[in-house]
Amino acid sequence: MSDLEAFRTETRDWLDQSCPDSLRGGTGGALAGTWGGRKWKPDNPDQRVWLDRCAERGLTAPTWPTAYGGGGLSKEQAKVLSEEMRALRVPPPLIGFGLTMIGPTLLQYGTEEQKQEHLPPICRGEIRWCQGYSEPGAGSDLAGLQCRAEDRGDHYIINGSKIWTSDADQADWIFALVRTDPQAKKQEGITFLLIDMETPGVTVSPIKLISGSSPFCETHFENVKAWKKNVVFKEHAGWTVAKALLGHERTMVAEAFGSGAGGARRTLADRARSHLPGVQEGQPLPDAVLRSQIARMEMDTQAFGLTMQRSRDAAKAGHQPGAESSIFKVVGTELNQRRQELLLKIAGPQALGWEGAGFAPDELQTTRDWLRSRGNTIEGGTSEVQRNVIAKRVLGLPD
């Protein structure tokens, strides 16, 4: 038996013994799960049990070095781990911006001290992070941001506002882009700064979304003191860090949304059969148009999954990320939107529920997920901006 196969067996046994039964089975969409943090209240006490067991083995951040609370696994091992988790239908123990965005960025750009301070609490689910990039006047043109940080020797004083800060009201720390040199060119006067949300002067006001929930907020800074030791990389060089983090963010978004066929969820055909009484598995769906749409959705999802695999296989073999990685964000998010729309079609009138009688919980979830998915092609760089980037960087088309 190869080492990897031994690892697989060992991992499978451990997962099977350690994951509480109440957490197994289907999950409620790409954003559902344990986000952790000081304010976190589990819906189910088993979530904490599962988190702690995984954190102890480094499995919340499988590929991070063990010195920072990670699992120290190779990419192959991490792939085995996620395959086994999917096969056993166990949920990830922890999700969030710490693991997918600021963590990888600190591993790349952080000082040893910053890594020691911030990575272990992320792995243990103790600190939840949010992202302070966008401002009312700076969206796609992010480098136009105005939130001001004045130099006061060993610290800055921050004044300004961030908007669309997802889960700022739940978060403990924010990684923010602030303007430290208003005289410099747009991209050159920006600093990447870590700020504790409990610092006096930080306030958040939630904004309600079309899906009815309030996952994002306006975040205000009024004379907020932030220490210089919390600058990531160099002062005024935050744009470099910001772009690196966006790379991680786009990969994360693509993976979360693009793998819609993931084993933990019911297949589209299963869903269709549950809305078309009397149709057995193995029989063609009576609605030939719907059948074809389902096939197209599954096939496009698989084509995308294979492209992500191709990229991973190339990375494993030591190649630089190829041109294919530039398409992940736009393809993954557009696929998810199509998938959500198809789920509405499949559910028919049962997709029309907002709350209350006559709609099953998963039907209500379908409606909310559809609404939320409209943001996928806006958040993390819009699809138009992604296409601009492909045209310019990859295809070399001029401005």
Added chain:
Amino acid sequence: MDLILTEDQELIAKTAADFVAQKSPVARVRALRDQADEVGFSRDLWKEMADLGWVGIPFAEAHGGADLGLAELSVVLEALGRGLAPEPFLSTVLLGGLAIARSGDEALGEAWLPGVVSGEKILSLAYQGPASRYDLNVTGARATQDGDGYLLEGEKIQVLDGHVADAILVTARTSGDEGENDGISLFLVPKDTPGVGIERQIRVDHRNAALLHLSGVHVGSGSLVGPVGGAGSLVADVVDRATIGLCAEMLGGMQQAFDLTLAHLKSREQFEQVIGSFQALKHRAADVFIAIELARSVVMAAARAADDEAADLPRLVSLAKAHCSEAYVHVTNEGVQMFGGVGMTDEYDIGLYMKRARAAELSFGDADHHRARWAALGGY
């Protein structure tokens, strides 16, 4: 198997790319077409490809082959697809040759495959009749027992390279009704067998093909390839593999068509700027790029599944063909549009790729056909 090229495959890709650049630019196909060349491809180049070892890639060493697979062959076909090379890979290697090789019939293998591998023999597979559309179980021919052999009657259409094939493998029904998988037999019919009529067809993309008329064709029982009445699954498997080869060729074609288009976007000026600076075209170019990246992944996955004899091969073939069919058409439609008026002229190459894209789309099943097959294989 990983979705990357091994060092050996990289080497094949490099050799094939150089070969196409030096010896098989698309101008060659254009010339063959314009001269109404009787063969429609170059026998000399075919021999060179055989000497390079490409023709023998998927065949056993005992027959002179390299005992490699579709992962390697598709690298060659992708390069040839860039130049729309008309040499008979699909007919001779992927259809006729693989049908003999995968039937396991040693006598037929020894009789035909060494000649295929050396570049001397041309084969084909006549799998479709006038009413088949994409249903391999509708053969268009019938075979009845005739002494110790069989008597073949029927019509076959668009037999690739049929006009020059030394022998054609012919599907015919020995029992049951058209549409059933049971009852299909496969016969090897040498071209000069009495009763065989071959008539060259000219297609929109100028890929070489012929009609095959079978009237009272007697063949001996030794010409059976695979079991009597049970060759349906062999034919389906072979056509799946040929489909992967076609997809690889399509991948090369769409890349070349896109390269031509990008070069045009960067050089043609209107409104005092190159047209590639217009965002309406940039975004469409980005979408074309996306379609091609996805195509590369599905072709690689299908080729590796074939080489691994994977159980999900038919699904991956359908995935590859559905995606490549739409992608190639999309890329070349956009190409013609972005070229503008010159895109409509025979002089510019982009139109040749657009024609090939359609022809490839409508071969071995279009995207709708393969989505339906995907659904059926998925139990819905």
